[in-house]
Amino acid sequence: MTDVYLKHPLLSEWQPKIRDCQNLQSLEEIRIHLLGKTGLITIELKTLGQMAPDERKSKGAEINALRDCLSELINIQKDELQKKALELRLQEETIDITLSPRPEKTGRLHLLTQVMSDIQSYFSDLGFQMVEGPEIDDEYHNFDALNIPSHHPARQNHDTFYLKDRPSHLLRTHTSTAQIRTLTKQKPPLRIISIGRVYRSDALDATHTPMFHQLEGLVLEPNINIGHLRGCLTDFCKHFFGSSEIKSRFRPSFFPFTEPSAELDINCSRENGQLKIGTGDNWLEILGCGMVHPTVLKNCGIDPNEFQGFAFGAGVERFTMIKYGLPDIRALYDSDERWLNHYGTRY
Ligand code: PHE
Numbered sequence: 001m002t003d004v005y006l007k008h009p010l011l012s013e014w015q016p017k018i019r020d021c022q023n024l025q026s027l028e029e030i031r032i033h034l035l036g037k038t039g040l041i042t043i044e045l046k047t048l049g050q051m052a053p054d055e056r057k058s059k060g061a062e063i064n065a066l067r068d069c070l071s072e073l074i075n076i077q078k079d080e081l082q083k084k085a086l087e088l089r090l091q092e093e094t095i096d097i098t099l100s101p102r103p104e105k106t107g108r109l110h111l112l113t114q115v116m117s118d119i120q121s122y123f124s125d126l127g128f129q130m131v132e133g134p135e136i137d138d139e140y141h142n143f144d145a146l147n148i149p150s151h152h153p154a155r156q157n158h159d160t161f162y163l164k165d166r167p168s169h170l171l172r173t174h175t176s177t178a179q180i181r182t183l184t185k186q187k188p189p190l191r192i193i194s195i196g197r198v199y200r201s202d203a204l205d206a207t208h209t210p211m212f213h214q215l216e217g218l219v220l221e222p223n224i225n226i227g228h229l230r231g232c233l234t235d236f237c238k239h240f241f242g243s244s245e246i247k248s249r250f251r252p253s254f255f256p257f258t259e260p261s262a263e264l265d266i267n268c269s270r271e272n273g274q275l276k277i278g279t280g281d282n283w284l285e286i287l288g289c290g291m292v293h294p295t296v297l298k299n300c301g302i303d304p305n306e307f308q309g310f311a312f313g314a315g316v317e318r319f320t321m322i323k324y325g326l327p328d329i330r331a332l333y334d335s336d337e338r339w340l341n342h343y344g345t346r347y
Contacts, residue, residue: 008066010040018073024081031074041067108344112213112332115320116195119215122239126232128191128217133181135197136163137172145180146257147295159201161210171199175216176257179292179311183300188220188307195316206328213316218292220302220309226250226260226291229310233264233289241266241323243278251285258290258311275325284322287314 014034021027034040044063048056109117120130133141139150148155163169178194194216202208219228234248250262264287269280277284289312294304317329324343326332331339 008062010034010044011066011069014070015073018070018077021077022081024078024085027074027078027081031071034070035067035074041070107347108340109347110332110340111320111324111343112316114345115316115323116213116215118240119195119316120193122236123191123193123217126191128193131178131182131192131194132196133172133175133178133194135172135199136166136169137177139168139170141177141180142170142172142174145296145299146176147293147299148256152256161199161201173200174198174313175214176311176313178216179218179257179296180300182218183220183297183302188302188309189222191217191219191221193217204330206330209317209329209333212329215312215314215316215319217312218309219311220292220307222307224291224308224310226262226310229289229291229312230264232310233287233312234266237264237266237286238278240319241277246278249283253288253290255288255290257293257296259293261288261290263288264312275322277322286318286322287312289313 014030018027018030021030032039036042041063044066045060048060048063051059124130142160143150143152143155160173161171163171175194175196175198178192182190182192182194195213197211198214199211202210204210217232219232230248230250234246237248238244238246247267249265251265253261253263255261263285265283265285266277267280268278268282268284269276270282271280275284289310292309292311297304297307297309317332320326320332321329
């Protein structure tokens with residue numbers, strides 16, 4: 001902007017007004033007032049007609065320059081105001097995604113959730129990988145591949161829920177399906193655990209529900225033996241029940257997918273109707289386990305001479321009831337708020 005234009009009275013009058021203008025609407029009104037069809041510049045231009053040619057020439061150039069100058073000032077201010085408006089909008093419309101969607105955290109973690117995450121972190125510290133499988137599975141994964149052929153009486157023991165419209169599909173009756181799903185996908189050596197819902201068409205009473213949770217563990221490494229299994233499970237029980245004194249024993253048992261098979265008992269006392277783990281010389285049965293059956297390994301394309309392994313399966317609800325002294329499994333599913341507040345932990 002040269003001095004000559006800055007000296008024009010219109011410019012000295014309007015330059016500060018434009019700079020001070022704080023909203024786009026009034027700036028537009030100023031623009032129309034100055035540069036519009038009937039604006040001040042047009043009025044100025046009309047005066048040219050009565051001038052002598054020389055004067056008209058210099059005055060014309062001056063008015064044109066004045067118009068350009070005003071128009072530039074308006075544009076600069078317009079940009080400025082638009083920038084400010086955008087900044088304001090961005091500030092106002094900011095969404096703080098770190099805020100909790102719930103203003104007050106009144107929820108709690110259910111006891112089963114706490115137990116399952118404790119089990120998971122215990123085993124992950126030992127290098128076990130967490131795997132998941134489908135709750136709707138097929139007879140092959142739930143039975144056949146686990147060495148439970150269709151004529152096998154063990155199938156009847158499972159009280160299976162079959163799917164009406166999907167032949168040979170069922171709600172898995174145990175998490176041992178995880179053994180097959182893992183072994184057919186992953187090469188040993190491996191250590192996995194799987195925790196999830198299982199379903200059995202059982203009674204509904206103080207110790208049974210048609211849906212419950214199981215923990216499945218599987219270790220497949222060269223030179224694994226039954227001593228490792230016993231040590232692994234006894235250590236886990238010591239951790240879970242919070243007692244370093246726990247004694248354990250194996251009782252021979254039968255599962256088609258393990259050989260030999262066993263039930264693990266831990267010592268307890270039952271004085272005055274109170275169950276205490278890790279003291280006394282009574283025994284409490286807590287889970288089923290065994291060395292993975294060679295047929296299961298072969299079914300998954302693994303050479304049983306190269307890899308041995310152990311597997312175990314435990315009921316999460318049963319473990320929870322023993323640890324917290326719950327007499328009735330149904331309390332876990334009653335959704336009684338007083339119970340939930342008592343056993344739930346804040347997170
Ligand atoms: N799947 C068995 C059950 O549901 C438990 C089990 C798992 C036993 C793994 C041995 C090995 O009863």
